[in-house]
Amino acid sequence: MADSPVPNGNGGAAAQPDDFTPTLNALAQYAKDLSFENPNAPRSLQPQQQGPQINIQVNVNARQLAEEDFEVDLRLEGDAKIGAEVLFAFELTYSGIFRLRNIPQDQMHPAVMIECPRLLFPFARQIIADAVRNGGFPPLYIDPIDFVGLYRQKAAEAQAQGGVA
Numbered sequence: 001m002a003d004s005p006v007p008n009g010n011g012g013a014a015a016q017p018d019d020f021t022p023t024l025n026a027l028a029q030y031a032k033d034l035s036f037e038n039p040n041a042p043r044s045l046q047p048q049q050q051g052p053q054i055n056i057q058v059n060v061n062a063r064q065l066a067e068e069d070f071e072v073d074l075r076l077e078g079d080a081k082i083g084a085e086v087l088f089a090f091e092l093t094y095s096g097i098f099r100l101r102n103i104p105q106d107q108m109h110p111a112v113m114i115e116c117p118r119l120l121f122p123f124a125r126q127i128i129a130d131a132v133r134n135g136g137f138p139p140l141y142i143d144p145i146d147f148v149g150l151y152r153q154k155a156a157e158a159q160a161q162g163g164v165a
């Protein structure tokens with residue numbers, strides 16, 4: 001066991017894990033790429049007769065940095081349109097560095113692709129809401145994302161293409 005407690009990321013100390021306890025720690029989080037477009041302002045900011053059609057796409061990617069460390073990218077892209085006119089569009093890649101210890105190998109991929117983006121999502125959601133509000137619109141609060149369902153969908157697509165999830 002270590003001589004000093006393991007930091008909990010909030011300036012305090014957490015209980016020391018034993019050598020076999022599965023752990024997932026967020027070492028860093030950051031906006032890697034952010035774009036907000038309001039291409040038809042100021043016309044798009046005028047009161048509208050109908051609500052916009054909101055489209056959002058979600059993607060998760062990860063890469064291994066070291067034996068226990070992974071960078072996970074949560075990419076959110078979306079737009080709001082009335083008919084063919086774009087009111088606003090956004091792209092955000094919000095990333096984190098995660099350390100995973102004592103997680104069985106067969107559970108490592110789901111942990112990285114489900115649990116890590118689940119931890120990143122609330123922060124990415126707030127960044128999008130603020131960007132949309134700062135663009136002159138009411139804040140866009142994205143509904144919670146089913147990362148288990150997204151993982152299963154991607155795994156099924158990969159399997160259909162003859163690949164591995």
